[in-house]
Amino acid sequence: MSELGLPVPGPRRPVWFNEVMQESRFAAEPWSATTRFRPVACVGGVPLMDIVERFGTPAYVVDEADVRGRCRAFRTALPGADILYAAKAFLCRAMATWVRQEGLGLDVCSGGELAIARSVGFPADRIVFHGNAKTPHELAEAVEYGVGRIVVDNLAEVVRLAMLVPPGHRQKVLVRVIPDIEAGAHAAIRTGGEGQKFGLSIASGDAAAAVARVLRQPELELVGLHCHLGSQIRSLEPYEQAARIMVEQLAAIRDAYGIALPQLDLGGGQGIAYLEGEHGLTPDEYATTVTKAIEERCATLHLPVPRLTIEPGRSISGPAGLTLYRVIAVKRTIDRTHDRTFVAVDGGMSDNPRPSLYGARYAARLIGRRSAMADRPATLVGHHCEAGDVIAENVPLPADIRPGDVIAVPATGAYHYSMASTYNLTGRPPVIAVAEGAARMVVRREEIDDLLRRDVGL
Ligand SMILES: Cc1ncc(COP(=O)(O)O)c(C=O)c1O
Structure with a gap:
C-alpha cells in the first residue's frame, strides 16, 4: 500500500523502453521515463515515499531503465559510432555495470574513475582516458590497464606517456584540439574556445606541435583528433560547426603527413531539460546533424569519413x-x-x-x-x-x-x-x-x- 493508502502500481515493464525512446519524454521532461505521480509518486515502479522510509x-x-534506455537511444541513433559514457557525470559500480552491459564505452578522467571501471571489469579497450593534467601515476595506471585510447591534452605528456609504454606495445592516442567554438550553458562549462585550460590551440600552433610530437614517438599511435565544446548545449549549430572544423584539421594532417587519421571524437555536451517545457537534444537530431556535417566536409576535402566517437554524460544520467x-x-x-x-x-x-x-x-x-x-x-x-x-x-x-x-x-x-x-x-x-x-x-x-x-x- 502507498502512503495514501492506495494500491501501489506494479512495475511498468516492459513498456519502459518505448517510453524512454519517445522524443517528447526524452528531451522535454526533467522527470525520468518511468516517473508517475498518480496514484502516488513512483519511479521504476517504486513509491518514492517507500524510499524515504527505508533509506x-x-x-x-x-532510474535504471531510464539510464539503459538513453544508452540504447544513442546506440540506435549512431550505430556506426563508439558511444562512450562520460563517467564524470555520475559513476558508481552499478552505473559502470549498466553502461558496460549496454555496450557503451567509458570516458574517464582520473585514476579514481578508472579504478571504478576496473573494479567491475570494464573492458579496457572501450575506455578513453582524459585530463588536462594527468599525473604520471594516472598515465601509468591507464597504460597498465591497457585503455583503448589516451587523449593528449598538453605537450609535456607526449614523451612522458611514450616512456611508460612497455616494449613491443603501441598506445593509441587522440590529440585534443580547441576548435574555438563557444557553446555551453555557463562560462565554467564552455571548453571549446581559446582562453580556457582544455585542449591544444590550433591558433597558437600547439595542436600541430602535439601531432608532430606524437608522430615522432614509435610507442604511440595517433588514431585521431578530439574536441569537447562544453556542457548543457541545447542547439545543434555548434556541433555542426565543430564537425566541419575538426574534419578540416584531419585534412590538414593528411596534407602535411600523408595520413588520413581514422577517428574523430566530438566529446559530449548534449543538453537536457531541467525545467518543464525546456528542450534538450535528442540522440536522433544530434546524429543526423553531425553525421551529415562530417560526411559533407569529408566529401569536399576528399577525405575518408572517420569513425565517430561521442562522449555523452549528462544526457545519459x-x-x-x-x-x-x-x-x-x-x-x-x-x-x-x-x-x-x-x-x-x-x-x-x-x-x-x-x-x-x-x-x-x-x-x-x-x-x-x-x-x-x-x-x-x-x-x-x-x-x-x-x-x-x-x-x-x-x-x-x-x-x-x-x-x-x-x-x-x-x-x-x-x-x-x-x-x-x-x-x-x-x-x-x-x-x-x-x-x-x-x-x-x-x-x-x-x-x-x-x-x-x-x-x-x-
Ligand atoms: C572531454 C569530455 N567529454 C565529455 C564530457 C561530458 O559532457 P556532458 O556531460 O555535458 O555530456 C565532458 C564534460 O565535461 C568532457 O570534459
Whole structure:
C-alpha cells in the first residue's frame, strides 16, 4: 500500500523502453521515463515515499531503465559510432555495470574513475582516458590497464606517456584540439574556445606541435583528433560547426603527413531539460546533424569519413536521477521589493552545487501527500551556512508546505553525486537504484563516522 493508502502500481515493464525512446519524454521532461505521480509518486515502479522510509533523506534516486534506455537511444541513433559514457557525470559500480552491459564505452578522467571501471571489469579497450593534467601515476595506471585510447591534452605528456609504454606495445592516442567554438550553458562549462585550460590551440600552433610530437614517438599511435565544446548545449549549430572544423584539421594532417587519421571524437555536451517545457537534444537530431556535417566536409576535402566517437554524460544520467529532501523549516521574509517564502530542506549545496556554481535552475515537487491549497512561488534552500545555498528559485509549491513534507527535485542524475562535497561536515547522500518495482542501495550514505575516521587528530 502507498502512503495514501492506495494500491501501489506494479512495475511498468516492459513498456519502459518505448517510453524512454519517445522524443517528447526524452528531451522535454526533467522527470525520468518511468516517473508517475498518480496514484502516488513512483519511479521504476517504486513509491518514492517507500524510499524515504527505508533509506531516509536526502537521497539520490536513479532510474535504471531510464539510464539503459538513453544508452540504447544513442546506440540506435549512431550505430556506426563508439558511444562512450562520460563517467564524470555520475559513476558508481552499478552505473559502470549498466553502461558496460549496454555496450557503451567509458570516458574517464582520473585514476579514481578508472579504478571504478576496473573494479567491475570494464573492458579496457572501450575506455578513453582524459585530463588536462594527468599525473604520471594516472598515465601509468591507464597504460597498465591497457585503455583503448589516451587523449593528449598538453605537450609535456607526449614523451612522458611514450616512456611508460612497455616494449613491443603501441598506445593509441587522440590529440585534443580547441576548435574555438563557444557553446555551453555557463562560462565554467564552455571548453571549446581559446582562453580556457582544455585542449591544444590550433591558433597558437600547439595542436600541430602535439601531432608532430606524437608522430615522432614509435610507442604511440595517433588514431585521431578530439574536441569537447562544453556542457548543457541545447542547439545543434555548434556541433555542426565543430564537425566541419575538426574534419578540416584531419585534412590538414593528411596534407602535411600523408595520413588520413581514422577517428574523430566530438566529446559530449548534449543538453537536457531541467525545467518543464525546456528542450534538450535528442540522440536522433544530434546524429543526423553531425553525421551529415562530417560526411559533407569529408566529401569536399576528399577525405575518408572517420569513425565517430561521442562522449555523452549528462544526457545519459541526468534525467534518470532525482533527489529526495525532507522539509525542515518554512519562513517568510519581506524585503523592499517582494515577499519571499523560503522552504529549507535537509540537503543543499553539498549534494547539489550546480545552482551556486552555474546559476542552474531546477523544478521541485511536493510528494507524499496531496494539498488542497494553491501553489505559490517559493525558494527552495539548503541547510548549509551560506546564503547562496539555494536549490531552486521561484518554484511553485503548495501554500501549506510545512516541516516534515518531502520534496523531489528532478534531473539530478548528472554532476550531483559526482560533485557532492562534505561542506559543514555533512555526509553525502546514498544512491538508491530503482528498477522493476524494487529499490536497492548502490552507494551507502556517508556517515559522520566516515568523516571522523579521516581526521587523524593531533
Ligand atoms: C572531454 C569530455 N567529454 C565529455 C564530457 C561530458 O559532457 P556532458 O556531460 O555535458 O555530456 C565532458 C564534460 O565535461 C568532457 O570534459
